[in-house]
Amino acid sequence: MTIESILRRKGTDVTTIAPDASIKRAADWLSAKNIGALVVMRDNAVLGLVSEREIVRAFSRYGEAAGSMTVKEIMQHGGPTVSPDESVNRVMNLMTHHRVRHMPVLRSGKLVGIISIGDVVKYRLEDLELETSVLRDVYNAAR
Numbered sequence: 001m002t003i004e005s006i007l008r009r010k011g012t013d014v015t016t017i018a019p020d021a022s023i024k025r026a027a028d029w030l031s032a033k034n035i036g037a038l039v040v041m042r043d044n045a046v047l048g049l050v051s052e053r054e055i056v057r058a059f060s061r062y063g064e065a066a067g068s069m070t071v072k073e074i075m076q077h078g079g080p081t082v083s084p085d086e087s088v089n090r091v092m093n094l095m096t097h098h099r100v101r102h103m104p105v106l107r108s109g110k111l112v113g114i115i116s117i118g119d120v121v122k123y124r125l126e127d128l129e130l131e132t133s134v135l136r137d138v139y140n141a142a143r
Helices: 003-010 023-033 052-068 088-098 117-142
Strands: 037-042 045-051 102-107 110-116
Touching (some): 023 037, 023 052, 037 110, 045 052, 088 102, 088 117, 110 117
């Protein structure tokens, strides 16, 4: 199974933010959209991610002053990305290895989606439930 199959189910909507936006604005977007990360972009180029994790760390380190800092001051620059053709298992390994919860999905350098650890877990649970159901049917038919 590929990342594209997950994106077909969940959709390809990605909330982005400019690197010069304030951390307060990023936090407001995360809250309004009920999401955990924003893709940071400039001129259609993916620069990195800013997530709840970076925002919490900024407030812990800089206090209230963090609210007026810019996204580019705290964001994850670069970072791993995946293509829609990647296998779900490979993406799970990448997320674990890089210790990230969100990964932009790029096709030919263009942003086409975002995948989260929650998306991957949901897919795996559905896959395991289907496998269990098939095995149960095979077992019952053999009885």
